[in-house]
Amino acid sequence: MFLRQSRSLSPAAPPLLTPRMQGIGIKQLQDSVNDISGFLEDFIEEFSTWRQGVETRLPPGRGFGNTSNFASPEAATPTESIKTDTSHAPNSGPTERSGFQSDHTTPAHKLLDEWALMRYFANGVEYLQRLSQAGYILSDYPMHVEQERGTLRVWGYGEGLDFKNVAQGLGSPESSNDSDAPSPVPGREGLWGHPPTYHTSLSTIDTSTPREYSACDGGLGRDGRPDFRSSVLRQLHLSYMQNMHSFHPFLNPSKLQRMFREFEEQYSPDSKATNGASPAAHQFNPGIKRKRSSDACSESYSPRGAIERSLRNAIVLLVLALGKVCSFKGKVLPYPQSDEGPHGNGAWGSFSNSYPNRRFNSDTSDESRPRNIDYLPGMAYFSYATDILGNQQGGYTVGHAQAMILAALYAGQFARVLESWSWINSACRVVVVLIRADYNKLHRGFYRSGKDKTVLTAKERYRLNLVLCAYWTCLQLESDILAELSTLPSSSVTAFQNEMMYPASVSDYFPVNGLRNEESFEMVHKQNPKEDKDMMIYSSQIWLRVILNEAHNALYGVSSDKSFDPSNVKDVIEHAKTHVDVLDSWRRLLPLLLAWDDDDPPPTDLNIARLRAKYYGALYMILRPYLRIATHVIEYPPSHQTSHQRNHWPQHDSSVTSGDLVTPMNRMTQMVELTDGQRNITEVASQCIDSAIRSTVAFDRVDAPDDSPYEGYERTSPTRLIVTNIVGTLHAQFGNMLVLAAVYKSKLYPHLPNETKLNAKTLRALFKRTFDILGEVAPNSPILKVDLDILGNVWNQLNLPGQ
Known part of the structure; x- marks a missing residue:
């Protein structure tokens, strides 16, 4: 599980490093780690306070349940239930913050430029050939x-x-x-x-x-x-x-x-x-x-x-x-x-x-x-x-922002990314105007100070909460699009993500002015148990999105803005470890209702599937720079694979003939001796690979019977996948498949731990289910059509056993 993942990020012995990979100064590295460590401390405090705050709003018996109390914060009062720690609330607006940088290299299609192992993937794809010729x-x-x-x-x-x-x-x-x-x-x-x-x-x-x-x-x-x-x-x-x-x-x-x-x-x-x-x-x-x-x-x-x-x-x-x-x-x-x-x-x-x-x-x-x-x-x-x-x-009312969000969600259902983004961008513009107008009443420090008790009426609190809900929805939707289309300009909405308080949900029963009617509160909740779960998921998604935005900027921002050398193994290890620790903290703080085990089959509930898909996608994204180094930079002892078999795509190692079982014979892990550092590198790479697989299949059982089996990565969902950004979801799955295919043909593959899920049989099944789901949406999406063409090209180059 996750604790094993965190420990594995600190190798017991240094890997095989070249002088070029040791070029960063100790002070620069330490400053960078300190910055992210500070974010981790703030995150633990803020998320713990938020969790207990939500507990105060839920009736007895409908709390989050037991979670790891590693931070041991003091119980939040009703006033503190929608705030987190800030030193003060400025009067004139937020301090200068960068927000989510749009010019990053996270998207799946950027892999074609950054991974040398993928240099042949685009060969023969008609549209890409025309693009290159132009x-x-x-x-x-x-x-x-x-x-x-x-x-x-x-x-x-x-x-x-x-x-x-x-x-x-x-x-x-x-x-x-x-x-x-x-x-x-x-x-x-x-x-x-x-x-x-x-x-x-x-x-x-x-x-x-x-x-x-x-x-x-x-x-x-x-x-x-x-x-x-x-x-x-x-x-x-x-x-x-x-x-x-x-x-x-x-x-x-x-x-x-x-x-x-x-x-x-x-x-x-x-x-x-x-x-x-x-x-x-x-x-x-x-x-x-x-x-x-x-x-x-x-x-x-x-x-x-x-x-x-x-x-x-x-x-x-x-x-x-x-x-x-x-x-x-x-x-x-x-x-x-x-x-x-x-x-x-x-x-x-x-x-x-x-x-x-x-x-x-x-x-x-x-x-x-x-x-x-x-x-x-x-x-x-x-x-x-x-x-x-x-x-x-x-118009610049919260109603205008709500309407624009709705229009964006509708366009997104038909995979119209630019039109959806345009509506979201307009909604972000409205929301930024609204939060600047009421900044001192929306800043977390305002609630930390307790001023809301004497200043806000019930009607005003309700109005501000609608602004917050619109704000956090805009932030999530815009960030989801920019995560896969990084050349689009971002609004300034994410610049406030570390300062805005969190919504108390827009349900009719959240407390106002720190007071609540216990009898009516309990009565309403007995009739809406699903809303409790949806509120938990919505709030958890907000936190996960903030964590992702921080990781995007730190790990995939433009090179001039990076505080570490992406080709230096030690730097990548330290930064990945810090962000994984943040993600680990988020997961350990989840309520029991949302908790899961890594070996659980994909969920049948769509909203829970969204949460797990985003978690595994985040873990994969954080560890992907590490995986790139493991496949492109690290040197391993010679295996029975020849140089030709490792570096040329038309064929793979002839010893991997069955491809059905993960055994020492088909990866030769027992036939070569790895150093402790190399072994730790392969373990972390294995975690990245398994996260990519789990992220890819997270929606495969949505709306299937709860007791239905899930075997061989075969989709059993009987319904069309309905999410807010279908292109982003499936384009990310496309990127996962590119990485899995590249790893399968890499020098790393024979040295992966036996428990790693990647093998020829798994890869065949994953390609099949990904072809199927992309094919369902490709009629509405030219992006996914080209993705399908590229995947078809890669599939032909893989030449898997039994293909």
Whole structure:
């Protein structure tokens, strides 16, 4: 377990070092270690205080349970429950902090540049060859393919760029150099479409023509209006609460419930309310006649008026959109149709040819082509909501931040990374304005001093807590994206991560002004045991994200900012050990409800799987610089592998023929003598490898029966994976596979401990499950399509036994 990991990071004897690897001064190294050690001490104190603070907010019997009391902090008072130690709270704002540095080398695609063992991985990948011929760096492909795909035409057809006037009959080529390529013929609405008008039907669906989609997929009824039936509103609201809200509870549940009730009374066709007149002057589309059908999506109704363009309505619509996409039952989400005709060469390489059912022949009019709002789940609601937000970009209330977060989460479901990041970046901008305005009331020192008791009213405390929830949600979502797309600029939101207090959750029963009604508090909690767990996970995720951001900066920041030499084994050991100690402290402080053993199978609960995936991903990320040195720098005694077999990819050691069992015969660990230092290096490398594997398979049993077996790394999850950043999650799994493949072909592999999980059989199974899950999302993601092409290339080069 983890204690073994921590001890292994301090080798008993020095490894084989070259003079070049000993170039850092002792003082510089000591200063660096002292800085991180100080962070560790602060972390232990703050996390312990936070944990006991949450205990005070939970009713008897619903606490975190027993955890390791290694810090032994004094019990937190209700006032201290949402603070941590700071010396003082500045009056004018935070001190200068760097925050999460965006220009780091953590992302999976950066491995192609940094690991010499991967120099052949990109050979033969068509898109990467074109990128190289154009003079670009191969590892920049994620940003290139995302930019080349263009934006989603919310009201129109497919996705693309708009280099020329669409009204004149020109489509959206993949780049300005291809502007003369054949383009689809736009109809009267154009490729980009438009909201309904008095004279144009909202729907161009010809119900007499058989189609492969249902009009209700996007959120429209058969008459072309958004489906606001009461049963649909309640179903989608519940879907949102069960999926997205449990990840990031930044909306107040009871207030959202009230907003839905008022929305239903105002706009639902089957509402019994009598005050349904809208303040708007016109209806959705007064020119549409009522239609009758037995189809569940086409119940007839009379519209009750156009949607008022208010922020609260935008939030309701975005919740509906998220509820709709989360309730989609298929393994593969619908994806935008390609503009490319039969002879087009899209930016996605061979992707379009692999999915012909969504291609659009340029000889076909868009009158018979489905719009995005017709078949992309939730897009009809999203289109109206973002039209409202487009007119409120200058808003700076917590509601604006919440709406932008919701829009980002929706775009993320369709693997639209840049569009999701754009919404998150806007939300971060709003949140930074809000926390600067109330900085002295949000700083941890304010609560440490006890001033909140006399200064804050219950209403003010509630308002500030919503700001905090929005802040920490923005920080997590932005950091998750920047962790895999490091060239995107970061906002200043992470600059406050060591100063902002933590949210008391947005549930309706958190204490106000240090007081609580025990009877009502207990009564509410008896009805919401799941919210207790979600609150614990949400808070634990916040801490884990802060730890990750610190590690990203320290271990993967630009070389000029590093306080240690990344090629020096001693430096890497010391820094990795310190960050692993922080991670170890986090894990040992987890409540019993969230604790687990490393040998446990992947969890069936999605939220718990997210937590473990992030933990193992963090441990792997912290130890990866160590693994790179173990595979590229450290010299080992000669084994039976020849130089040709170690360094050339077409084949591996012929002695590893079965690949099914991890034995001394297939790694030859008993046939050579390692020094104590070398042995410790291989043990830590083994921990990094096993963490990469556990991170990769963390979601493999989500929604499977609790007693279902998990064998041979075979995915048993019956549902589509729903997370907030699907591209980041799967791109990281892609990176894990690159590293595992490189290690398998490295000089380190024969010397790994027998208990290391990596072998030919494991690698075959991991490649299969990774091909499968990336293939489910690749239709919506050009990044994952290129990832698949690279993995296919690596798979062919591996030539595993039994392949």
